[in-house]
Amino acid sequence: DTAVSQTPKYLVTQMGNDKSIKCEQNLGHDTMYWYKQDSKKFLKIMFSYNNKELIINETVPNRFSPKSPDKAHLNLHINSLELGDSAVYFCASSQPPDRTTTIYFGEGSWLTVV
């Protein structure tokens, strides 16, 4: 059983387009995240949601709009795609973080903007 699943895994699109990446977790977690991994493999948090409420927005351009219809889903919609948006986007989930919480990641979505 896949714990955190993202679709699509690969996405190639043109500049200016709007695209969405979907994420679902079946772990029963309350907290979900989006991370961005750049071409140098650096992973940076974009958003954290707890119980469908936005907790963290790390100065992400407002072209990026996360949506959490329920605790098990956190989708990422990107408007007016730019070349610099090309990256791997990882969805993740956890229980509300305490000293013992582990964060579980999806397989990633490879976005290429041409």
Next chain:
Amino acid sequence: AQSVTQLDSHVSVSEGTPVLLRCNYSSSYSPSLFWYVQHPNKGLQLLLKYTSAATLVKGINGFEAEFKKSETSFHLTKPSAHMSDAAEYFCVVTTSGTYKYIFGTGTRLKVLA
């Protein structure tokens, strides 16, 4: 504020020799520390975590790490490298309630036959 520094961007070892991947952390509060591994074109898999219990933590695939508060380090080791260990390794820090897991810049491990 929290941060992690992975001291080596690339490490090469011969198969069968020990592996050492270095991580130093900075945290205003008692940290939780993790090591994740990412194989090429794959997601992130948890290797092990430290959460204030035993300072020597054993993980999957023969990896272990030791939390040293005096040195603010959490180095990852394995006695004998295997070809399948070739991957990118990330050290991660968080503290309770922050909703933010901070990643290091990664260390690419290469295993030579």
